[in-house]
Amino acid sequence: MNIDDPAVDQRRLADLRASLTAGYAAQSARLRELTELTADTGDPGAAYGHSALVAATRTSIEQINGALRRIADGSYGVCEKCAVRIPVARLEALPHARFCVPCQSKQHG
Template identity: 60%
Template sequence: MSTGTGIYDQQWLTELQVTLTDEFKAQTARLTQLTADTGDPAEAHTNAAMIAATRQSLDQISGALRRLSTGSYGSCEKCGTAIPRERLEILPHARFCVPCQQRQNR
């Protein structure tokens, strides 16, 4: 399996890491705010959905940051091929190339 980060320029990777770190901080603050007890039972269902979505976002961001730090960012976790930069620019937490992602969604 090749390391994906070797095919991307270092400046882009550094900027991406800063962006993801900032987004992680923002999502953490959002989660803290969402988990504060408002005492309104009518909002419980909506809050639960927003908390779940925020936790999923945090998991995706932390996974991308972990892959950046280990040098595996940009490599498909299934087949090891490089994930195109265009895909990563749109979906920075992408773990799979498009063909593998499509097979996974079936």
């Protein structure tokens, strides 16, 4: 889904941008909420769980931000490794995908 490609459905891209922007706002609010929760219960399991939630939320924000950046610069939907188009079905399932399936598989061996 390269924005320079005339075959791209601009409405779908606009809807995706709006959805990602809403997701970014929701995840940012979640991160603020999680970072404000600083009560130490003395339970190492709870502290670990809280840290994991904060890390996962930050990763989600980074992924959404990256997808929005790629939409803006016209590189959205193109594999960062081999430069082939990422199938629309993959992007619908994983809107922040940066790699096609074969390259993603090689990445994680």
